[in-house]
Amino acid sequence: MTAPFTLGGHEFASRLMLGTGKFSAAAVMLNAVKASGAQLVTVALRRINRERRDDDILGPLAELPGITLVPNTSGAMNAKEAFKAALLGRELSRSPFVKLEIHPNPHHLLPDPIETYEAARLLVKEGFIVLPYMQADPVLAKRLADIGCAAVMPLGAAIGSGRGLATLEMLKYILRESTVPVIVDAGLRAPSEAAAALELGCDAVLVNSAIAAAGDPVAMARAFASAVRAGREAREAGLMAARDAAAPTSPLTSFLQS
Amino acid sequence: MSLTVCSLNALAAPAQGAARATRPMHLTVNGEPMELPGAPTVGALLDALGADRARSAVLVGDDVVRASAWDAHALAEGDRIEVVTLAGGG
Numbered sequence: 001m002t003a004p005f006t007l008g009g010h011e012f013a014s015r016l017m018l019g020t021g022k023f024s025a026a027a028v029m030l031n032a033v034k035a036s037g038a039q040l041v042t043v044a045l046r047r048i049n050r051e052r053r054d055d056d057i058l059g060p061l062a063e064l065p066g067i068t069l070v071p072n073t074s075g076a077m078n079a080k081e082a083f084k085a086a087l088l089g090r091e092l093s094r095s096p097f098v099k100l101e102i103h104p105n106p107h108h109l110l111p112d113p114i115e116t117y118e119a120a121r122l123l124v125k126e127g128f129i130v131l132p133y134m135q136a137d138p139v140l141a142k143r144l145a146d147i148g149c150a151a152v153m154p155l156g157a158a159i160g161s162g163r164g165l166a167t168l169e170m171l172k173y174i175l176r177e178s179t180v181p182v183i184v185d186a187g188l189r190a191p192s193e194a195a196a197a198l199e200l201g202c203d204a205v206l207v208n209s210a211i212a213a214a215g216d217p218v219a220m221a222r223a224f225a226s227a228v229r230a231g232r233e234a235r236e237a238g239l240m241a242a243r244d245a246a247a248p249t250s251p252l253t254s255f256l257q258s
Numbered sequence: 259m260s261l262t263v264c265s266l267n268a269l270a271a272p273a274q275g276a277a278r279a280t281r282p283m284h285l286t287v288n289g290e291p292m293e294l295p296g297a298p299t300v301g302a303l304l305d306a307l308g309a310d311r312a313r314s315a316v317l318v319g320d321d322v323v324r325a326s327a328w329d330a331h332a333l334a335e336g337d338r339i340e341v342v343t344l345a346g347g348g
Contacts, residue, residue, distance in 0.1 A: 019348030029346060044347020047288040047340065048309050058313055058344045072347050080320075087322040091315035092344050159348070186348075208348035 002232045005204055007181055008097065008129030008150035010068070012039045015198065016228040017070070017183065018221070019208025020044075020057065022160075028217050030060050033067070036221035042070045042099050042206065045088055058092065070131065072099040078112075079119035086123055098123060099153070099185075099206075101133040109159040113140050117147075124148035133185050136167035138174045145180040152180060153206065156197065157187025160209045164193040168200075175201045191220075191227030198231025199239065286338045294333070301329035303339065313343045 004011045018038035023029035033041055041061065061067060071089025076082035079102070086098045100123060102116050103109040111133050117140070123130045129150045134140055136154035144152055154174055157163030164187060165171065175182055181203035188194055194205045207224055214220035282293035287303065294306060300316055300323050316323045317340040323331045333339070 020346040021348045023346060026346075042348055043344045045315075045342045046345040048307065048314060048343050050288075050307055056310075056313060057346055069344075071344065074347050084317060084320065084322070088315040088317060088340075088342050089344075091322060091324065092313070092342070206348070 002229065002236055005181065007040070007131075007204075010129075012068075013037075014039045014225070014228075015204040015232055016194070016225055017042065017185075017204055017206040018211065019206060020061070021208055022212040023217060024212075026057055026060065029057070029212070030064070032211055032217045032221040033061070033064060035218045035225070036207075036211070037225045039066050040068050040070050040097070040204075042072050042208070043089075043093065044072050044074050045085055045092070068097065069093040069095045070097040070099050071095065072101050073119070074101050074103075076102050076119075077104045077115075078102065079115045079122065082115070082119040083122050083126075086119075086126075086128060090128070096127070097129045097131060099131045099133060103133075103159070111135060111155070113137065117143060120144055120149050121147050131183065136170035136174060138170065138177060141174045141178055141182075145178060150180060151183050151203070152178060153183045153185035155186040156184045156193065156205075159186045161187055162189035162210065163187050164189055165196060171197075171200065171202065191223045194224055195227040195231035195234070198228055199234045201235060204228075283333060283335050285333060285336070288340060298333050299329055300327070300331045300333065300339075303333065304328065304341065307341060309341055310343075315342050316340070317342070 004013055005015050014037045016036055016038050017040040018033055018036045019042045020029050071093050073082040073085040076085050082100060082102050100119055102112045104112055116132050116134060120130050120132050124147055131151050131153055132144050132149050133153045141152040154171060157166040183204045183206055184197045184202050185206040188207055189210050197205050211217050211220045282295055283298060285292045304311055318337055
């Protein structure tokens with residue numbers, strides 16, 4: 001058993017957060033959520049569909065035991081829009097959590113740090129547990145923690161890019177100083193990258209595309225769950241110090257030499 | 259209590275003297291123009307849209323109108339309204 005993960009005063013056993021976008025079907029998504037063991041599950045907002053009945057994802061998700069919804073503010077171009085999206089998300093989910101994301105450029109989907117900071121300030125004041133998606137910038141991470149964000153969510157690589165922990169060196173700076181949980185959000189492709197993030201000291205990871213776009217999303221969800229658990233266990237166990245030279249594991253006695 | 263949406267034909271030729279009562283209200287709903295008769299509320303709009311109330315949230319202008327206020331909240335000419343629900347997202 002690894003230590004529970006505390007976020008905004010709530011405790012979670014799982015350190016794998018799951019996004020629900022891009023799944024081929026709602027049933028696959030639900031089975032992936034179950035297989036992942038994730039307790040924090042992100043959802044998005046969209047306009048209701050007037051022509052056809054909407055796929056109701058809220059109903060089935062709400063029936064899964066132990067799931068806390070984390071609505072995101074995807075689609076918001078600035079702080080004002082993100083604030084409105086967060087209020088709407090709270091109405092629908094009854095969740096105090098919000099994944100704040102403001103990424104106006106569709107090419108790289110990188111977060112706007114100025115609008116994100118401003119929105120975070122407003123949302124904290126409004127009583128949200130704010131989880132901001134951000135560049136892997138230790139200065140911004142500190143500023144967001146200082147104004148009351150419950151965690152920081154630096155990107156490993158661009159959303160959906162599958163480039164892994166491209167920001168590794170910056171993540172190390174964030175981890176060294178952060179007073180709030182650090183959740184790597186975006187960019188992961190392989191479970192080994194999630195394990196590496198946890199070994200490094202990240203508190204959790206948020207995965208969506210790597211699972212939704214896998215050949216077998218449900219099996220991949222299980223694989224990520226194992227990797228996150230292994231990475232955290234390794235972190236708590238304490239990794240050995242790395243050395244520049246070999247150190248023998250067997251006695252180097254000379255009795256075999258003639 | 260449900261308010262029906264007037265067909266455009268009916269609106270085109272309002273009964274003499276009843277023009278005031280049947281003059282449609284022009285709204286923008288989820289980015290598209292929409293007309294509702296009389297003095298509609300948010301609740302009436304949701305019914306006209308066939309929205310699932312338990313799965314909807316409503317923004318009128320910049321303000322979220324909470325579910326408890328939907329049937330009382332009167333819409334105004336030119337209101338911009340967003341009716342949203344949860345969907346898959348990362």
